[in-house]
Amino acid sequence: MSATGGIVVWFMVFSVPITVRGYELDINGHLNQAVYVQYAEHARWELLRAAGLPGDKLVAAGIGPVVLEQNIKYFRELHLGDEVTVSCEFEWSGGKVFTIRQQILKLDGTVSAQVDVVTGILDLKARKLVADPAGALRALSDSPDALGL
Numbered sequence: 001m002s003a004t005g006g007i008v009v010w011f012m013v014f015s016v017p018i019t020v021r022g023y024e025l026d027i028n029g030h031l032n033q034a035v036y037v038q039y040a041e042h043a044r045w046e047l048l049r050a051a052g053l054p055g056d057k058l059v060a061a062g063i064g065p066v067v068l069e070q071n072i073k074y075f076r077e078l079h080l081g082d083e084v085t086v087s088c089e090f091e092w093s094g095g096k097v098f099t100i101r102q103q104i105l106k107l108d109g110t111v112s113a114q115v116d117v118v119t120g121i122l123d124l125k126a127r128k129l130v131a132d133p134a135g136a137l138r139a140l141s142d143s144p145d146a147l148g149l
Contacts, residue, residue: 052142
């Protein structure tokens, strides 16, 4: 386990703490459905940063992550001031795409939402998915174990 600024990597499951803010609520007084997507994306970028892969390093290498498919299951409402953790766990399949499994958990362990993202690594010049995304990220990463590599 390692900790950096409130971000924790534990056995290849990474999580980021977030507190629900007032401007993220909808007319029903709970977290707007679109904000769950933002929380999940924030956690993925924080994981890449923790693995030594900030956006500018990826762009300099000519690659970038792309979301190909995203599925969200909502289980419990979130309200103003709720504190959650958003986890990320990579599942590598050996092909051009891989899956990131994410959960948005309340502090008591209740699952508020589950987000499954099918993603790939885009060659920014060719505008095509790289054949070996795990290899591309491993070669650039300072901490490939954070990516499950």
